[in-house]
Amino acid sequence: MVPSLVKLCAKEVVSDHSSSPCWLSWVPRELYGPLLEAAFTGCRPLAVGELVQRWPERTLKVGGRRKPGQSPPNRLCIQALLLAVVRGLSDQRCALQVLDLCGLQGDEGGMGDPMGGWSLTVALCTMVVQASAGAQRALKRERERERKRFLAMEREKDVVKRERGQRKTRVGEVGRGGEEVSTDGGELGRNEREGVGSPGIPGEEEQVMGIRRKMERERKREGTGTGGEGTRKESEEMDLDSDVVVHVRADLFVNARSWERVRVALGTVGPLKLQCRYLRVEELSVSSIRALLDLLPRHSLQGVDIRYSSLGVAGFAQLLPQLSTFPALNSLRLHYCNLDFRRDQPGQDGTLKDLSLGLAQLQQLRCLSLTALRLPGHLRMLLSSLPQPLEVLELPYLSLSPADLAYLSFSQHASTLQQLDLSENRLDEIALPSVRRLLSHASSSMQHLCLSGCGLTDGLLGALLPSLRCCKALKSLGLALNPLSMAGLLDLVRTAVKMPSLRQLLYPNPLEDYQPGLPDLPSSAQLLDWPLDEPMEVHATSSQLNRVLTESGRSDLFLTCDLLNYDKDWVD
Template identity: 30%
Template sequence: MASTAFWLAVCSVAAMNSLVFLCSQKVVADFDSLQDALGFLPKELYPVLFKAAFMDKRTLSLQLLVNTWPFPVLSFQKLLRKCQHCERALIREKPNKYCIQMVISGVVTYLIKLLENRRGSKSKGPQQRLQILDMTGLQDEGQGPESMSLWSRTVTLAKACLDISKQQGKWTRRTSKRRKSPYSKPPGPPALPPVSVDVWVDLFVNSTSYGVLKDALQINSYNALRLRCRDFRAEELSIASTVGLLEFLDPVGVRQVDLRFNNLGLSGLRVVLPHLTKFTNLASLKLPYSNVDVRRLTVGMEGSLQYFANQLSRLRCLKELNLGSSRLSGKLRLLLGDLQSPLESLELAFCYLLPNDLAYLSQSLHTPALKKLDLSGNNLSDCLLQPFQGLLMEAAPTLLHLDIMECRMMDTHLNVLLPAICRCSRLRYLGVFGNPISAKGLKNLLHKTVGLLDLKLVIYPYPVDCYGDDLPWPPTSSNLLNGNVDEEKFFRVSNELQQMLLSANRADVTWTTNLCRHNSLDFFSL
């Protein structure tokens, strides 16, 4: 019986992976054999060997493959995706830190070897092959003992750039000493390196890593290993530090800037925003938790708010905007009214919106183009309910992602919105966590939305009738988050919801209360 199970498992793996991939796994498992065989293997096998080595954590083999990479580009997104030889999409999994470190180490040793071969020699030496390392698109979900966060990748790459720069500096000093004479000209700016590799990467920096990243970016123009930023995220930085890093980023390559927990305020945003207008391809701007409150505007703050709006209008390619946790009551028309093209993703969580904000939005150029809308934390149970219903009807043809968590909605409010929600025929994600909805209300929501065939994920709240008798009414979001849930009651409700999905042949839909396991998609993932 055990033998049968073993061969079934073998056959299952073989069905997922081609014979070429299975052979590649064997090859990369033996480093010495791989080293002997590489000179005879066709270069077309490198991509499948790389994926096999990455998947099986064959770090020495990875470094060897990078050192001898025969193509100008090494792209993680292309090499680790689902392919004809292996159905597993490693790009969607947490990246192994040892594999990432070894790839970076492989590029560093590759560059050092090329530079050494060309140092002081009239011959050009071996021809440079690898020119671009594309590390964008790797996951940054949580932190495990063997995973590598975006912050750690940023620091590791910055240190690698500084290491290469030190090597170049040593060689330059040695060369200048040999050539020194009384008639030597004073040293000019650093010369461009004879060889170089551009690393396309998403960067995440905070006050701890600011220094090392700034040092690496400062030498970008003349270093052999150069950072090219695609998505830039900064947390807990001063205004001066934020601006200082933005100044070093490539104006063309940046597509997203995410500045959060930086306590910028309107005065800080007034300083930072002009530095964003140089990014000609900036499609996503995230400014959550920026400490903006327009409810008590002074004369000076009015001018800063208008300036902020003017700077936003200069971002010609902007498609995603996140202003979450800013108090924007009554100011949406001012902030969004001058944008030249429609937004496709708009996040306004906990923004204390007023009915006229949603009324403007439902009539604006943005709503017919919206794919993602996040209004979590706004009170949709009162005067915002009807304006939101109208907004939802206007956005229904294009909407893919809807977040209305912690909006104080009860069964009656949800019933009002259900016709509009059911018109969102392309909806993939619905978040209603943290709302005081009963088990009956959740069953009704499931029954009404089961016909939305693209809907794959629903984040729902613990039903109010599963809490203890001490739950205040109406409960606040804090009451729901901190209240005691009767696990046995909830288990029964959860099972009933799963049975309803199975009965409707919708086992492909995930209904869950778990916020941590299902990260919200950004504009580029829609």
């Protein structure tokens, strides 16, 4: 793609930091966006800071979905951005009110030194706390100045009173001596009795009372009282929002090391307010997760991702009523959270009922991802209680039974699914008809399908290929770690090239590419650990598959066997 003239000029302008005082003084607001993009692309943190500190628009969005091959912003540029936001709070040229950093984080240690989700979360929390501390220091200085002005006015008022008293004394002495009495004394007395200030100092008392009222309001805001808890909490939230200068939207990544820092930042009152779009937590207890959810603004949270936390069925049931209080929540992901329904435990039936009732309260849920939760025979109980049909359903490592797949193929979700992951669930001759029926119902909506590690042999995959070919909207297909021969793999690719919408295929290494000794029907774990043959054999397989692509004229279809770097979102 040929870059535009504006992008080329912006790249040249930000390349020389010594010239920034010249162009910053006259650059129009319409060019701030291209200049900032060029500063991020060229890794110019000083230019990033200067542009953000005087940002002319109300909203600044950095992040979001990146184009293929586009790397996330450099760590130094992100740090410069956050520092500039704090400096911009006292810069009259800065009009920033909303900073949107959703989707900004990259992979820790990736190319170009990006800032990962955990590091970005810690940096954001530090920024919020520092901005609040700076605002508190500025408020103390302002209060001290007001106190000094108040004392000065009080002293001036005492001086005026003493002068009035001396004048009244002189007038009285003159009157007793028989001289003419000035009318100033009577007027002064009348003014003093009626509480009217002297003509020389109009409105002094009003100024004093204004300062007093302001200081009283500040003391009431800081103080805590009792009674009327609900009304007082709402009014306090309104007061706190009125003090916010910039709302910061981001995806937060919280674990045991950063939990306390995030908790402090979310509870901090100051000019920056942190809002969370997607919350990812790892290795946190149920009580910590609940405490964190209590601090999040209700209207902004759209997704929750809980990983490696020993929730248990009971803990998950406790979280659901709290999650239902977030009206925009549409995504819920649980990965390795120790939910095992195969064990017979006392009171489990009641807990399962609570779980079903809790899921029924998630009115906007469209994405549900459950990894390694051991749910054989309970899929109907979970999915049938959802009030809306799902668009994304990920069920890897769930030990699904044929009855579960049969329910799914007839459920309300079958015709609306856009993304389905059934990886590592054994698909045999009994389960295959349900899978084919499910694909038939989802043929017009399914865009991403993953059946990796499902034990699909040449025969099973051959029976499934006609159903796959009917999926007219399918963009990506994952079939890694299935025991296919070279002949079965070629049949798969020949079918794939006849699917116009398909853009990415994750195929398994054929059995012929493995070193000798592999069992006749190896499991996915064995295929993952077993060493491959010489690189020449693997290259020969890739050449045969690419030849099929060339003969079909499908240059837009990407074939890969790299399971670790496979990204289904690349096609979007």
